[in-house]
Amino acid sequence: MTDVGEPTDVRIALSTASVYPESTATAFEIAARLGYDGVEVMVWTDPVSQDIEALRRLSDYHGIPILAVHAPCLLITQRVWSTDPWTKLQRAQAAAEKLGASTVVVHPPFRWQRQYARDFVDGIWRMANETDVRFAVENMYPWRYRDREMLAYAPDWDVTHDDYRHFTIDLSHTATARTDALDMIDRMGDRLGHVHLADGRGSAKDEHLVPGRGTQPCAELLGRLALTGFDGHVVIEVNTRRAMSGAEREADLAEALEFTRKHLASAAVRVPRG
Numbered sequence: 001m002t003d004v005g006e007p008t009d010v011r012i013a014l015s016t017a018s019v020y021p022e023s024t025a026t027a028f029e030i031a032a033r034l035g036y037d038g039v040e041v042m043v044w045t046d047p048v049s050q051d052i053e054a055l056r057r058l059s060d061y062h063g064i065p066i067l068a069v070h071a072p073c074l075l076i077t078q079r080v081w082s083t084d085p086w087t088k089l090q091r092a093q094a095a096a097e098k099l100g101a102s103t104v105v106v107h108p109p110f111r112w113q114r115q116y117a118r119d120f121v122d123g124i125w126r127m128a129n130e131t132d133v134r135f136a137v138e139n140m141y142p143w144r145y146r147d148r149e150m151l152a153y154a155p156d157w158d159v160t161h162d163d164y165r166h167f168t169i170d171l172s173h174t175a176t177a178r179t180d181a182l183d184m185i186d187r188m189g190d191r192l193g194h195v196h197l198a199d200g201r202g203s204a205k206d207e208h209l210v211p212g213r214g215t216q217p218c219a220e221l222l223g224r225l226a227l228t229g230f231d232g233h234v235v236i237e238v239n240t241r242r243a244m245s246g247a248e249r250e251a252d253l254a255e256a257l258e259f260t261r262k263h264l265a266s267a268a269v270r271v272p273r274g
Helices: 024-034 052-062 085-099 114-128 171-177 181-191 218-227 246-267
Strands: 011-015 038-042 066-070 103-106 134-138 143-145 148-150 166-170 192-197 233-236
Touching: 011 024, 011 066, 011 246, 024 038, 024 052, 024 246, 038 233, 052 085, 066 085, 066 233, 085 103, 085 114, 103 166, 103 192, 114 134, 134 192, 166 171, 166 181, 171 181, 171 192, 181 192, 181 218, 192 218, 218 246, 233 246
Parallel strands: 011 038, 011 233, 038 066, 066 103, 103 134, 134 166, 166 192, 192 233
Antiparallel strands: 143 148
């Protein structure tokens, strides 16, 4: 016989990307109102996301800590914080250190960033050795169009094929890659340092659905985290662009938080002795 134990110490953060096209400032407001434990700042074209002092003021005003910084790795952020990818990571590290965030999330390079891709694994290790901030490299996916597939990331979209100190797993990306998410976290082992929780149905499009609305093993993954002493953060990174109103967006983000808390807590069971 088992009963439900105390909730785990895993903190649940809201990615500021989850409120797009609303602003970074709106994400802090919503995270505080819904009771999230913190935020992950996606550094992108919103000037506030790039401004350490503005982010600190938002964090202090809303009483919501910044748990992670997502480096500007997207196609639309190629000119944010320099065009040099290593400068971007250095600035992300500095931001994390100044804001008290434990983690910098980084994508593997695009294949056309040839020199960056060649140096990436060793370079991430060098940076990781210079700071207490975790550089958690995120799994990506092949790009698909109709029946064609393009490998857009190097050294690999499947980051478990390379040697990194910490990984981020993203369950929308495992859906798009059509790979087994639980097998991937097994390969990551104790180097799994960060989670982007979302769902997907295996579409070629990176869907970032609210957890529970797709085919990914979101509940099972949370159960494993609760039972294996995971010491990172779970970040809700979902797409709410189709929300017809602010209330609908908040309802989606509240549902995602409730799902995550429920499955982390329900897995934290204890077996009475005797």
